[in-house]
Amino acid sequence: MIVEVILLFLGTIFAFWLSAICGGGASLILIPILNLLLPASVVPFSLTIGTFTSSVSRIAVFKKHINWKIFFWFVPFSIPAVLIGAYLIKYINPNYLQLIVAFFLIANVPQLFKKVKNDETDEKASPKYILAIIGFLAGFVSGITGAIGLLFNRFYLKFGLKKEEIVATRAANEVFLHLIKLVIYISLGLYSNLALWLGLAIAVATIISSYTVKYILPYLSEHLFRKIGYSAMVIAGITLLIGTSDKIIQQDKLGITIAKSESIISWRSTDLVIEFAFDDGLEIERPIHPEELPNHLKTKYDSLKNYYDVIHLEKVFTFRNEPSYEFYCYKDNQLTKFKS
Incomplete structure (x- = not known):
């Protein structure tokens, strides 16, 4: 188990580096790894400890880039949704929602082949009420799976945010969700000692990642940032699809x-x-x-x-x-x- 924790620690640092560069995705990368170490019902608890710590550390590093208009539209609608999602985790198999998330991420393949001029002209700001819908969906999915990252990264790009703004605004939007989820998971008994220790290992790794990634972002162009982001969505989707499908086949004896x-x-x-x-x-x-x-x-x-x-x-x-x-x-x- 010590070897697995060390590999998880090192993998988390790399995953959250990639997450900052892509505007999200570390959680979706870590879910298949945690699925190998923990029962599906406690994976969200372990993952949320790390993502909460990551959000706090990113706010500290990138606080001047937070888009507060998006924050005030997103958060009020996401909080009740995360309460519903976290409660339903006792009755819904998270693996099936992860499978849906995987297909949604893979659907971003066409974005990889857009030309530079398309990136610049097609990304038009959506109506503000769309943020309320996104906030609700983000909270619901996050409550059940413990991760939202890349799933809603595309919508941040649609609002024309720059790379530092995406990292900072996402962190501000999600920090409250992660804190609420931790309280709910503990109150429902959806945790274990092993999940706690793995979550703490992820938390320490996210702090290291957040304070070192600020030296990487300035070297990336906005176009490259977008392409890496969409690539990460597709790769995370494929990884999640393979890992979750295998678990569903084993648990539900699908054949x-x-x-x-x-x-x-x-x-x-x-x-x-x-x-x-x-x-x-x-x-x-x-x-x-x-x-x-x-x-x-x-x-x-x-x-x-x-x-x-x-x-x-x-x-x-x-x-x-x-x-x-x-x-x-x-x-x-x-x-x-x-x-x-």
């Missing part, structure tokens, strides 16, 4: 089996069968419980269950036809199939 004319997609305890036959066309079959049968078939099921040892039920969907039902009835290991 695909292809045999002859049918394919079986399994998720948790459910199998979805996709079958193709030249005479019947494409069929999708889903296992169901007896309670899901129509009333006229429940009577049939009740009569059959008194005779057969085991009965499996499937609902069959076919194109342009009403759903049908199949009864797989076993007695003395012999199968009898009925279709209604």
Whole structure:
């Protein structure tokens, strides 16, 4: 574990250097690493300790660059949203939201191929009320995943902020969110001793990163800053997609089996069968419980269950036809199939 903490510490310094250069993204880079060390439910706590410290240190370093107009539109709407998101973490699997975030980040690929003149003319300031919507969404996503960074970096660029302004304004907008999240995570018991120590390691690394990155930013042009930012969004999205997909496959036993004319997609305890036959066309079959049968078939099921040892039920969907039902009835290991 000591080796993992050291690697996390060094990786955090590099990630938050990259975060400052790109206008965000360290959190999304660290999520796949923390997923390997912690349960998904406590990853946001560990990550938030580090991002809160990072925001405080960046405010100290770049405070003169904060855009207060954006701050006063963003924060009031983000606070109630982060309360909702942090509360829902007990009921929502963060991995699925991380998967959505990954696709959203990867969607920035076209921005990588824009020419310089497009960067200069296309980035028009959006209406102020858009900031309220962004603030709410940022708070909600941050409450569940513990990270927002690059996800909303594109909107800061749309408002025409320069690189130092993006770093400073983001830090000011998010510091309150991170503090509120820490209080909520602790009150809900969504933390552990290991998560605390990993969070403290990230926190120390972010301070080192914040106070050294100010010597790097002046050497970057605005155009290069934007390109690096969009590149980081795409790379973080791909990394998050791979790491989160693997975790979902393991936790929910997601799998695909292809045999002859049918394919079986399994998720948790459910199998979805996709079958193709030249005479019947494409069929999708889903296992169901007896309670899901129509009333006229429940009577049939009740009569059959008194005779057969085991009965499996499937609902069959076919194109342009009403759903049908199949009864797989076993007695003395012999199968009898009925279709209604």
